Amino acid sequence: MPNATARPLNIPLVLFCGCLIAVMTFGPRATMGFFLTPMTTANGWSREVFALAIALQNLAWGIGQPIAGMLADRYGTWRVLATGTLLYGLGLVLMAYTTDPVLLQFTGGVLVGLGISGSAMFLVLAAFARLLPERLRPMSYGFGTAAGSLGQLLFAPIGISLLDSYGYQIALVILGFSICLVPLLAIPLKGKPEHAAVAGRRDQSIMEALREAFGHRSYRLLTAGFFVCGFHVAFVTTHLPPFVVDRGLDPVWGALAIGLIGGFNIIGSLMAGWLSSRWPKRWILSGIYFGRALVYGGFALAPTTPTTVLIFAAAAGFLWLSTVPPTQGLVVVMFGTRYVATLFGFVFLSHQIGAFFGVWLGGKAFDMTGSYDLIWGLGVLLALAAGIVHLPIVEKSVDRPLVAKDA
Structure with a gap:
């Protein structure tokens, strides 16, 4: 039976369209922290109200990701990309005119989160894994992840400019409509995986694949470690802009920091993709998390100035989503490409549970103590734990019986 890679394939077109989708879908969600101050001020909400909505957004994204992966598989x-884009855009538009905290949790939280799960760059990476030759996969994961960061880099100044020029409502509406080209761009990624093409492995059902993965110690360790990545990324994306303002700096420094994170993550993601084809992926992941412990701890202890904010943004950006290429690569190494969207979806669910706690606890801690010190400290401890957790991962394919041996 032919598989998805058997048809004539325009590799540059697949890479270009996939990366552009990542730019357009990752960019708007990276601007959410900019809307915290204007929305809470206009509606008389506490900071925790907005933080809970973004936390629910991350949680809905995480819960929806394995479902979106199953549907894509x-x-x-x-x-899946077309449906997710529709939900994503609708959620942003409805969020713009929400004045009730509960409705904010639904529009900006659940609806946007589910939309992102169906249009996120992780589906693009899964498509790359299925469509592209094995020799191109590690770098394609780096390109796709870097493209998401490019979206963050580009949309940070766009978001702050829209806020300054039109206010938060029109800004959200414009962002909602900005992703409407995604279904057209997704046409070159069409196709679904056929039966497993890995020699010596029989095809599986989704439930068999899930039982195999969750019974595998290395997969469980990988899933646990990705929780920490989500905690870090979501906390910084949402709370760094108001943190900078709290410390007496102009809001532009928060916007510059988010953009700089995206810029340096382009470098970090490409390097991680390149190294993933040369070094053990578990070593790359451990190094990233140990590096985060140093960067986050140093920033929390240093005085907050424009210089330290930009240095932190550059260092954090280099270590930002550079976790994705080796993580995606490990899933493919262990289990192949047949259900890569589903299996990586569950790994990503752990990431988004971490994101929920990073965003929500950030708002809760600030409302209780008036600072983010507790969360910076917790982030350092979690980084050290994640660095240790990845070291025992075994990088080899699972043993799966031949078709002829099945009863």
């Missing part, structure tokens, strides 16, 4: 990438 069964029906193909294009349908």
Whole structure:
């Protein structure tokens, strides 16, 4: 039976369209922290109200990601991307005119989160894993992840400019409509995976694949470690802009920091993709998390000045989503590409549970203590734990019986 890579494939077009989708879908969600101050001020909300909505957004994204992965593995990438984009844009538009905290949790939280799960760059990476030759996969993961960061880099100044020029409502509406080209761009990624093409492995059902993965110690360790990545990324994305303002700096420094994180993550993601084809992926992941412990701890202890904010942003950006290429690569190494969207979806669910706690605890800690010190400290401890957790991972494919041996 032919598989997704058997048809004539325009590799540059697949890479270009996939990366552009990552730019357009990752960019708007990276601007959410900019809306905290204007929305809470206009509606008389506490900071925790907005933080809870973004926390729920991350949680809904995480819960929806394995479901979106299952649908992509069964029906193909294009349908899922088109549906997810519609939900994403609708959620942003409705969020713009929400004045009730509960409705904010639904529009900016659940609806946007589910939309992102169906249009996120992680579906693009899964499509790359299925469509592209094995020799190109590690770097394609780096390109896709870097493209998401480019979206963050580009949309940070766009978001702050829209806020300054039109206010938060029109800004959110414009962002909502900005992603409407995604279904067209997703056409080259059409197709669904066929039966497993790895020699010596029989095809599986989704439930068999999930039982195999969750029974595998290395997969469980990988999933646990990705929780920490989500905690770090979501906390910084949402709370760094107001943290900078709290310390007496102009809001522009927060916007510059978010953009700089995206810029340096382009470098970090590309390097991680390149190294993933040369070094053990578990070593790369451990090094990233130990590096985060140093960077986050140093920033929390240093005086907050424009210089330290920009240095932190550059260092954090280099270590930002550079975790994704080796993490995606480990899933493919262990289990192949047949259910890569589903299996990586569950790893990413752990990431988003961490994101929920990073965003929500950040707002809760600030409302209780008036500072983010507790969360910076917790982030350092979690980074050290994640660095240790990845070291025992075994980088080899699972043993799976031949078809002929099945009873």
